[in-house]
Amino acid sequence: MSMIRFDNLCKRYESGYEALRGVSFEMDAGEMAFLTGHSGAGKSTLLKLLMLIERPTSGNLLINGKNINRLPHSKVPFYRRQVGVVFQNHQLLFDRSVFENVALPLQVAGYSHGDIGRRVRAALDTVGLLDREKHNPIALSGGEQQRIGIARAVVHKPKILLADEPTGNLDPQLSAEIMALFKRFQDVGVTVLVASHDINLINRMDMRIMRLNQGQMEQDGVSYGGY
Amino acid sequence: MAATNSKARDGAQRGARGQVLSRLDKWRSYRHHHQTTLKSSTLKILREPLQSLLTILVIAIALTLPAALYLSVENIRQLSGGVDASAQISVFVKKGARDSALKSLTGKLEGLSGVASVTYISAQDALDEFEALSGFGSALQYLDENPLPDSFLVQPLLIGDAARLVTEIRELKLVDDVQLDLEWLQRLDALLDMGRKLVLSLGAALGLGVILVVGNTIRLAIQSRRDEITVVKMVGGTDAYVRRPFLYSGLLFGLFGALVAAILLTGLGLWLAGPVDKLALMYQSQFSITGLGFRGVVALLLIGGSVGLVGAWLAVGQHLRNIQPR
Numbered sequence: 215m216s217m218i219r220f221d222n223l224c225k226r227y228e229s230g231y232e233a234l235r236g237v238s239f240e241m242d243a244g245e246m247a248f249l250t251g252h253s254g255a256g257k258s259t260l261l262k263l264l265m266l267i268e269r270p271t272s273g274n275l276l277i278n279g280k281n282i283n284r285l286p287h288s289k290v291p292f293y294r295r296q297v298g299v300v301f302q303n304h305q306l307l308f309d310r311s312v313f314e315n316v317a318l319p320l321q322v323a324g325y326s327h328g329d330i331g332r333r334v335r336a337a338l339d340t341v342g343l344l345d346r347e348k349h350n351p352i353a354l355s356g357g358e359q360q361r362i363g364i365a366r367a368v369v370h371k372p373k374i375l376l377a378d379e380p381t382g383n384l385d386p387q388l389s390a391e392i393m394a395l396f397k398r399f400q401d402v403g404v405t406v407l408v409a410s411h412d413i414n415l416i417n418r419m420d421m422r423i424m425r426l427n428q429g430q431m432e433q434d435g436v437s438y439g440g441y
Numbered sequence: 442m443a444a445t446n447s448k449a450r451d452g453a454q455r456g457a458r459g460q461v462l463s464r465l466d467k468w469r470s471y472r473h474h475h476q477t478t479l480k481s482s483t484l485k486i487l488r489e490p491l492q493s494l495l496t497i498l499v500i501a502i503a504l505t506l507p508a509a510l511y512l513s514v515e516n517i518r519q520l521s522g523g524v525d526a527s528a529q530i531s532v533f534v535k536k537g538a539r540d541s542a543l544k545s546l547t548g549k550l551e552g553l554s555g556v557a558s559v560t561y562i563s564a565q566d567a568l569d570e571f572e573a574l575s576g577f578g579s580a581l582q583y584l585d586e587n588p589l590p591d592s593f594l595v596q597p598l599l600i601g602d603a604a605r606l607v608t609e610i611r612e613l614k615l616v617d618d619v620q621l622d623l624e625w626l627q628r629l630d631a632l633l634d635m636g637r638k639l640v641l642s643l644g645a646a647l648g649l650g651v652i653l654v655v656g657n658t659i660r661l662a663i664q665s666r667r668d669e670i671t672v673v674k675m676v677g678g679t680d681a682y683v684r685r686p687f688l689y690s691g692l693l694f695g696l697f698g699a700l701v702a703a704i705l706l707t708g709l710g711l712w713l714a715g716p717v718d719k720l721a722l723m724y725q726s727q728f729s730i731t732g733l734g735f736r737g738v739v740a741l742l743l744i745g746g747s748v749g750l751v752g753a754w755l756a757v758g759q760h761l762r763n764i765q766p767r
Contacts, residue, residue, distance in 0.1 A: 291677045291679040294676065299676075305668070318673065370676075
C-alpha cells in the first residue's frame with residue numbers, strides 16, 4: 215500500500231491563484247523522491263498539503279491509506295507527529311540548546327524524561343553532532359544547523375520525512391552530505407520527499423524525480439545521470 | 442558511514458516498537474509539563490522584573506480600588522447597624538385617655554407587623570425623667586399640671602419598615618402625634634445601597650480593565666515567542682500544549698496582582714485603624730475598622746487569579762489562531 219497518495223489534487227487560494235491543478239502521484243513506504251520545478255511551480259504548496267498547513271480545494275489526499283482531507287483540526291497535531299519536516303531556514307530556536315531543540319517533538323508528544331534523553335542522543339549521533347548537544351545552535355555552522363534540523367525532524371521516528379529546499383543555503387559539498395543523510399533514513403524505511411531545485415545534485419542521486427510546472431505534474435520518473 | 446547507518450536502523454526499529462505511549466506515560470508527562478510550565482512561567486515573570494512589576498501593579502491597583510470601596514461600605518454599614526437599635530418611633534397619646542384604652546392601644550401597636558417591641562412611658566414617668574435630665578426641675582414645680590402626654594416607644598425590626606409603621610400608627614385612635622427622628626438613617630441606608638452598587642459597577646469596569654491589561658501582556662508574550670509557537674505546532678504540539686504557558690502567565694499575573702492588592706489594603710487598614718479608634722473613643726463607640734480578613738484575602742486571590750486567567754485565555758484564543766506554520 216502506498217504511504218502517500220495524491221489523487222487529482224487541486225489547490226486554489228482565496229486570491230484565485232491555482233497552485234496545484236490536478237496533481238496525482240503515489241509514493242510507497244520507504245521510497246525516496248525529489249520534487250522539483252521552478253519557484254512558484256507548486257512545490258511548497260504540495261508540501262504544505264502534506265503537513266496539513268493547507269487543505270486541498272478538491273481531490274483526495276491519502277496517507278497510509280487514510281483520507282486526511284477532512285481530518286478535524288483537533289487531530290492535526292497527532293497527524294503531524296507521524297511526519298518529520300526539514301525547513302530551508304531550519305527553524306531552530308536560538309533561546310535553547312541543541313539538545314532542547316531536538317527534544318521538542320518528543321516533549322510535545324509526552325515522552326518520558328529518560329526516553330527523551332536516549333532518543334535525542336541517538337538522533338544527534340545519526341547526524342554526527344552528538345558532541346554539540348549543549349551548544350546553542352546559533353554558534354554552529356550552516357551545515358551543522360541544517361543537520362540539527364534533520365535530527366529534530368527524525369527524532370520521533372516519523373513514517374514520512376519532508377524537506378523543503380534543505381540545501382538551499384549550503385555549498386555543494388555540504389549539500390551532498392545532507393542528501394546522503396536523507397538516503398540513510400530511506401534505507402531504514404522512512405518515506406522521504408525532498409523539494410529542491412538543485413538539479414545538478416538531484417541528477418547525481420539516481421532517484422525518482424517529480425517535476426512540477428505551473429501546478430501540474432510535468433514529469434515523474436527515475437533519472438539516470440541527468441536529462 | 443556503515444556504523445552510523447546501522448545505528449540509524451537500530452534507532453528506527455527501537456522507535457517503531459516504543460512508539461505507542463501508555464496512558465500512564467502520557468499522564469506523567471502531562472503533569473510534568475504542567476510543573477515545568479508553571480516553573481518557567483514564574484521564571485519568565487522574574488526575568489523581566491520591571492515589565493512584570495508594572496503589569497502586576499496595574500492589576501493590584503485595579504483590584505484595590507473596588508475592594509477598598511467595598512470595605513468602606515461594609516464598615517459604614519456595621520457602624521449604622523449599631524444605630525439601628527436606637528431607631529425608635531415615639532407615639533404620643535391624646536390627653537385624658539383611659540387606662541383600658543391605653544391597654545388596647547398597646548395591643549394594637551404590638552400587633553403591627555415589623556414591630557420588635559413596644560414600651561409604655563406614662564406622663565408621670567416622662568415628667569420625672571425630664572426633671573432629672575433637663576435641670577429645669579424647680580421650674581416645673583410652678584406648672585399646674587403635667588404638660589407631657591402619655592407615650593409609647595415603638596422599636597421597628599428594620600429601619601426600612603419605620604416609615605410604613607409611622608403612617609400605620611398615625612391611623613390609630615387616640616394617637617396624637619408620631620415622631621420618627623431617623624430619616625437620616627434611611628438616607629444612609631439608601632446611600633449604602635448606592636455604595637454597594639458602585640462597588641459592583643466599579644469592580645466590573647476595573648475587572649474588565651485587568652482582563653485587557655493581562656490580555657495585552659500575553660499578546661506581547663505571544664508575539665515574542667512566535668517562532669517557538671510555529672515550531673511547536675509544526676512538530677505536533679496540540680493547541681492546549683501551546684496555550685498552557687500563556688494561561689499560567691495570566692494566572693500568575695492575576696495572583697501576584699491580588700497579593701499586592703491584599704498587602705495594600707492591609708496597610709491602608711492599619712494606617713486608618715489608629716485615627717478611627719481615636720474618633721470612636723470620642724464618640725464612646727466600640728467601633729473599629731474591619732479589614733479584609735482571611736476570607737477576604739482568599740476571595741481577592743480567587744478574583745485576581747480568575748480575571749488573569751480569563752484575560753490570558755481571550756488573548757491566546759485570538760492570537761494563537763493567527764500563528765500557523767509556514
